[in-house]
Amino acid sequence: MxxxxxxxxxxxxxxxxxxxxxxxxxxxxxxxxxxxxxxxxxxxxxxxxxxxxxxxxxxxxxxxxxxxxxxxxxxxxxxxxxxxxxxxxxxxxxxxxxxxxxxxxxxxxxxxxxxxxxxxxxxxxxxxxxxxxxxxxxxxxxxxxxxxxxxxxxxMKSFLGVAAFNVLNSTEGAVTWDTPMYPFVNRVLSRDFNTSLDELFDDKRIKDVTIQQLLSMTSGLQDYGEDMAPEFIGYGPGNTQEASFTPIEYIDNMIQTWGNKLKCDPGTCHYYSSNGFAFAGMMLVDILGLDSWKDLDILELAFQSxxxxxxxxxxxxxxxxxxxxxxxxxxxxxxxxxxxxxxxxxxxxxxxxxxxxxxxxxxxxxxxxxxxxxxxxxxxxxxxxxxxxxxxxxxxxxxxxxxxxxxxxxxxxxxxxxxxxxxxxxxxxxxxxxxxxxxxxxxxxxxxxxxxxxxxxxxxxxxxxxxxxxxxxxxxxxxxxxxxxxxxxxxxxxxxxxxx
Incomplete structure (x- = not known):
C-alpha cells in the first residue's frame, strides 16, 4: 500500500x-x-x-x-x-x-x-x-x-469486515459467509473493468472461494508484488502516474507476480492478501446494487448497525x-x-x-x-x-x-x-x-x-x-x-x- x-x-x-x-x-x-x-x-x-x-x-x-x-x-x-x-x-x-x-x-x-x-x-x-x-x-x-x-x-480491513457483516445481515440469509464470490465479483469485473475471474485466473478453484475465505486470508490468493511499492505515491507533481490505482491494477500485479493460479484449495492455507479484500469489496458492491465500485461507502456501512x-x-x-x-x-x-x-x-x-x-x-x-x-x-x-x-x-x-x-x-x-x-x-x-x-x-x-x-x-x-x-x-x-x-x-x- x-x-x-x-x-x-x-x-x-x-x-x-x-x-x-x-x-x-x-x-x-x-x-x-x-x-x-x-x-x-x-x-x-x-x-x-x-x-x-x-x-x-x-x-x-x-x-x-x-x-x-x-x-x-x-x-x-x-x-x-x-x-x-x-x-x-x-x-x-x-x-x-x-x-x-x-x-x-x-x-x-x-x-x-x-x-x-x-x-x-x-x-x-x-x-x-x-x-x-x-x-x-x-x-x-x-x-x-x-x-x-x-x-x-x-x-481499513476491520471496517470492511464490519461492513460485510451488516450487508450480509441485510440479505436475510440469501447471502451467507459460505456463499461463493464468483457470480457477484464477475458482474462487477465485467461492468467496471471489462474482464472476469475466468479471464484473470486459469484455475477452476476460483469459483469456490467464499466471502469468509476472502476476509480471513484463506482464499489461496496472494498479495500484489513489491515492484508496485515505488509507484504508491500515485499521481502528483512530476509523477508519470496520471490517476489513482484502481482495484484491478493491484489484482493484475498480483497475477503478474505470483501467477494466475491459487496457491492452495480455498480454506486450506493462509496468505496475507489485500486483494482478497478488493474482491470482497466488489462482492458487496454487487449485493447492494451499486452503479460502480467507487460508490461503496465502507464507513457508512460499518456503522449501519x-x-x-x-x-x-x-x-x-x-x-x-x-x-x-x-x-x-x-x-x-x-x-x-x-x-x-x-x-x-x-x-x-x-x-x-x-x-x-x-x-x-x-x-x-x-x-x-x-x-x-x-x-x-x-x-x-x-x-x-x-x-x-x-x-x-x-x-x-x-x-x-x-x-x-x-x-x-x-x-x-x-x-x-x-x-x-x-x-x-x-x-x-x-x-x-x-x-x-x-x-x-x-x-x-x-x-x-x-x-x-x-x-x-x-x-x-x-x-x-x-x-x-x-x-x-x-x-x-x-x-x-x-x-x-x-x-x-x-x-x-x-x-x-x-x-x-
Whole structure:
C-alpha cells in the first residue's frame, strides 16, 4: 500500500503473523551503536530536505548496516530504557495517572526512536473520551497535530469486515459467509473493468472461494508484488502516474507476480492478501446494487448497525480516487488536515495522490479514533453483537493469528505482556506513516470480564530515515513500542481493580 497492503508492510505483517520472530530480542554487541542514545541532529534552519535526510540517516544508518539482530536489539533496548525511566509503579492508578503515563511513554519512544508519534487510548480509565498525546523528537520534524488524519492503510480491513457483516445481515440469509464470490465479483469485473475471474485466473478453484475465505486470508490468493511499492505515491507533481490505482491494477500485479493460479484449495492455507479484500469489496458492491465500485461507502456501512455512533467518527475519512492529500483541506488551527508524509528521497507527498487501496487500505484516521473504533468493536461490542465479534476473533484452521478481518494474539507470549491479555485489531501502514498499534488488549479468559479490556493506538509519521527498503522496520518499531506501553497500562489497570 501505500497501505499495509504495500508489499513492505504485507511482508512484515505476514512475518509477524507466522513467526513473530521480529518481536524477539538480542543484546547489543559491545562494538555496535546504541541507537536509543543517539542524538538527533539539531535543526539548522537552512538545510534542504535532502541534507536533513542525510543527517538523520547518519544517526540511524549504523542500525540499518548491522542488520536484523541490531534492529531487534534496538526495539528491546528502547522499551527497556523507557520502562526504566517511567516505571508503571510510579503512576497512580487513576485516569490522571494514566494520562501522565501515556504522555511520558509517548515522549520517550518518540525521542529514542527518532520520529513523531501520536498515541490514543480508550478503556476503563477513559471510557467516555479517548486520551490523545503526541510528540515530535526535534524541531526539524513535522509532528502530528490533534485531529490530523494519518493515512493508516490496512486498519481499513476491520471496517470492511464490519461492513460485510451488516450487508450480509441485510440479505436475510440469501447471502451467507459460505456463499461463493464468483457470480457477484464477475458482474462487477465485467461492468467496471471489462474482464472476469475466468479471464484473470486459469484455475477452476476460483469459483469456490467464499466471502469468509476472502476476509480471513484463506482464499489461496496472494498479495500484489513489491515492484508496485515505488509507484504508491500515485499521481502528483512530476509523477508519470496520471490517476489513482484502481482495484484491478493491484489484482493484475498480483497475477503478474505470483501467477494466475491459487496457491492452495480455498480454506486450506493462509496468505496475507489485500486483494482478497478488493474482491470482497466488489462482492458487496454487487449485493447492494451499486452503479460502480467507487460508490461503496465502507464507513457508512460499518456503522449501519449502530448509526448513532457514526458522529463520534466524523473526523475519520475514506480517501477517494484522484484526490491529492492537499485537497482534504486544513484544520481550524491552519495545519493540514492530512499529516505530511515523505518518500525515501525526502519528497513531501502532501501534494500527491492520497487514495490507497480502496477496500483494503484507503482509511485516514487519527490515533484517538483508532482507539475508539477498537474499543467500541471489541470492548464495548456496541458496533456488532457478541456472536459476530467472536467470529472475527476466532482463528482460522490455517492460522492462529488471523480471524475475520482481524489480527489476533499477534503480541501474546513475547515476554512483555501480562499473559492474561491478548491483542486484536488490525495495524496498517502508508507510504510515510503507519498506525502500528491499532488493536485491543483484552483478557484471554472471557469470564475475567471485559472491564479490563482497553484499546491502544500508536501512529507514527516517518521521514523514511531507514530508507525505502527498511520502511517496514520503522512500522515494527512503533508496534513493539505499543507492547511496552500496553504492559505498563495493564499493570496500572490491575492495580486500579485491586484498590477498588
Amino acid at each position: 501505500k497501505s499495509s497492503a504495500a508489499k513492505h508492510m504485507s511482508l512484515l505483517v505476514l512475518a509477524l503473523a507466522l513467526s513473530l520472530s521480529c518481536l524477539g530480542s538480542s543484546a547489543l554487541a559491545a562494538n555496535e551503536t546504541d541507537p536509543s542514545s543517539a542524538a538527533l541532529p539539531p535543526a539548522s534552519g537552512t538545510m534542504s530536505e535532502e541534507e536533513e535526510l542525510a543527517e538523520l540517516s547518519s544517526v540511524f544508518m549504523p542500525i540499518v548496516k548491522e542488520g536484523s539482530n541490531a534492529f531487534k536489539a534496538m526495539k528491546d533496548e528502547v522499551g527497556k530504557k523507557c520502562t526504566a525511566e517511567y516505571p508503571p509503579s510510579s503512576f497512580p492508578a487513576t485516569e490522571d495517572g494514566l494520562v501522565e503515563m501515556v504522555e511520558n511513554y509517548t515522549r520517550c519512544f518518540s525521542d529514542k526512536l527518532g520520529f513523531p508519534i501520536a498515541t490514543g487510548y480508550r478503556g476503563p480509565l477513559a471510557e467516555e473520551e479517548a486520551i490523545f498525546t503526541t510528540r515530535k523528537p526535534a524541531s526539524n520534524w513535522t509532528g502530528i497535530s490533534e485531529g490530523q488524519l494519518v493515512p493508516s492503510g490496512s486498519v 449502530n448509526p448513532g455512533l457514526k458522529s463520534e467518527f466524523n473526523n475519520t475519512v475514506a480517501s477517494t480516487p484522484n484526490k491529492l492529500c492537499s485537497e482534504y483541506g486544513q484544520l481550524p488551527d491552519g495545519s493540514n488536515r492530512v499529516v505530511s508524509q515523505w518518500s525515501e528521497n525526502g519528497t513531501n507527498l502532501y501534494d500527491y495522490d492520497c487514495f490507497d487501496g480502496w477496500a483494503f487500505g484507503n482509511l485516514m484516521i487519527d490515533a484517538p479514533d483508532t482507539a475508539s473504533w477498537f474499543w467500541h468493536l471489541y470492548g464495548l461490542r456496541d458496533i456488532l453483537g457478541t456472536e459476530d465479534v467472536d467470529l472475527m476473533l476466532t482463528p482460522t484452521n490455517t492460522s492462529s493469528t488471523y480471524g475475520l478481518a482481524s489480527e489476533i494474539n499477534a503480541m501474546q507470549g513475547q515476554g512483555k505482556l501480562n499473559n492474561r491479555y491478548s491483542w486484536a485489531g488490525h495495524q496498517g501502514t502508508d507510504w510515510g506513516s503507519s498506525n502500528s498499534g491499532a488493536g485491543l488488549f483484552m483478557p484471554n479468559a472471557k469470564d475475567n470480564g471485559k472491564e479490563r479490556a482497553f484499546a491502544l493506538s500508536l501512529t507514527q509519521n516517518d521521514l523514511s530515515i531507514h530508507g525505502q527498503d527498511d520502511f517496514a522496520q520503522t512500522t515494527s518499531l512503533t508496534r513493539a513500542s505499543t507492547v511496552y506501553l500496553a504492559n505498563a497500562i495493564i499493570q496500572l489497570l490491575e492495580k486500579n481493580f485491586e484498590d477498588s
